[in-house]
Amino acid sequence: MVWLKYTPSSLDDDPAPVMLGPGADPARKERRVNGVLTAVRGLLSYAVSVGEAPRSVLGQIYELADSRDLPVEAQGEDSGLTYRLRAVHRSQEPEAEVDRASDEELVAMFLECRNARDRLIVLLLGRVGLRRGQAAGLHRSDCHLLPDSRALGCDYSGAHLHVRRRENSNRAWSKSKQAWTQPLDFLVVQAFDQYIDERHEVLGAGGSDFLLVNLFREPLGAPMPPDALGELFERLSQRAGLSRKVGPHMARRAFGSNVADAGGSADEVQALLGQTHPESPRPYLIPDRARLREAIERVPSPRSLHGTVEK
Numbered sequence: 001m002v003w004l005k006y007t008p009s010s011l012d013d014d015p016a017p018v019m020l021g022p023g024a025d026p027a028r029k030e031r032r033v034n035g036v037l038t039a040v041r042g043l044l045s046y047a048v049s050v051g052e053a054p055r056s057v058l059g060q061i062y063e064l065a066d067s068r069d070l071p072v073e074a075q076g077e078d079s080g081l082t083y084r085l086r087a088v089h090r091s092q093e094p095e096a097e098v099d100r101a102s103d104e105e106l107v108a109m110f111l112e113c114r115n116a117r118d119r120l121i122v123l124l125l126g127r128v129g130l131r132r133g134q135a136a137g138l139h140r141s142d143c144h145l146l147p148d149s150r151a152l153g154c155d156y157s158g159a160h161l162h163v164r165r166r167e168n169s170n171r172a173w174s175k176s177k178q179a180w181t182q183p184l185d186f187l188v189v190q191a192f193d194q195y196i197d198e199r200h201e202v203l204g205a206g207g208s209d210f211l212l213v214n215l216f217r218e219p220l221g222a223p224m225p226p227d228a229l230g231e232l233f234e235r236l237s238q239r240a241g242l243s244r245k246v247g248p249h250m251a252r253r254a255f256g257s258n259v260a261d262a263g264g265s266a267d268e269v270q271a272l273l274g275q276t277h278p279e280s281p282r283p284y285l286i287p288d289r290a291r292l293r294e295a296i297e298r299v300p301s302p303r304s305l306h307g308t309v310e311k
Contacts, residue, residue: 001089004033030091037089061088100253101126101246108240109233116194117215121229122236123188125248129255129273130182132229132248134163137172138211145189159184163274170210170223176274 008027028036041061047053062085106126113119124135142162144154154162161182165174184192199207199215207213207221212229214222229248237245252273259269270276 001033001037001091004028004036005030005091030093033091034093037087037091041087058085062086063088099250100257101250103254103258105237105240105242105246106251106254108242109236109246112236112239115215116191116198117212118232118236120188120191120195121212121232122251123191125229125233126251126254127188128161128182128184129252129259130161130163131175131252133173133175133226134274135172136170136210136212136224136226136229137166137168137174138163139209140211141209143192143211145184145192156181159189168210168223170225172223172226174274176276178274178276180271180274182272182274 002022005026005028006022006024044053044057044061048055048057106122110119110122110126113122121135124130124138125132130138138161142164144152144156144162145159146152147158149156149160161184162179163174163176163182164179165177199213202215203213203221208223210223212224214220214224233248233251234245256269256273259272264272
């Protein structure tokens with residue numbers, strides 16, 4: 001594990017290169033080290049299964065245990081003896097920092113947008129909660145902005161989007177397997193109207209069926225790739241003079257957290273984020289600090305519970 005962490009993949013032609021160790025800059029991070037170890041364990045396990053390596057190898061890379069030490073309820077209906085493997089060698093990965101964009105950051109970025117399309121993108125991620133791949137994969141036919149969509153063959157009332165997973169030429173991809181309908185508020189509808197006017201002024205009735213397309217660079221009318229949305233957020237963070245780079249997924253977390261802060265229930269947050277498992281929204285729920293302060297202030301003091309404390 002020390003060799004994996006500190007030894008670079010290619011060494012100089014020196015026949016006796018100096019082996020680096022603790023104190024030097026790591027050549028690989030913990031996640032990469034664990035990935036290599038997983039591949040090695042898989043290779044050795046396969047070698048044992050086909051008789052190319054002795055079974056004793058498994059004892060060197062795994063802790064072996066059997067089902068006899070499990071509670072009866074966890075052993076299942078099959079009473080036969082089964083074995084469990086736990087990796088011996090694994091590097092401790094640092095816990096990834098999860099944060100949301102603040103409303104102040106999103107507003108500052110919105111005000112730095114130089115066109116209607118970029119303003120719509122900020123709202124699609126920060127106020128609708130789409131992933132950048134979902135936003136870049138929207139087609140114009142997915143956007144139903146009229147109060148009554150029955151003329152379009154849709155029974156969902158009010159302005160909304162249909163978020164679907166499909167193969168797209170710009171490699172935009174919805175992580176959610178299940179399609180869902182996302183309602184829109186008046187601010188997003190207004191941004192749509194302004195963008196449609198801007199797009200028509202540049203392209204007329206032409207351009208791709210994708211919603212978000214190139215308007216200010218060649219090839220005009222081509223769909224924007226998901227990476228372009230990330231680059232836009234990076235530029236807006238710099239223009240707004242923010243102390244950190246606000247990424248597209250931080251805007252999505254802000255949306256989920258704002259729905260919860262506004263009193264939205266767990267199932268509402270889950271549905272609006274397009275997630276199917278009840279536990280999936282949990283990483284997105286990062287309460288606003290002001291709401292945490294209000295929660296503390298709502299806790300009654302000992303004086304209100306027991307009356308005035310006599311000195």
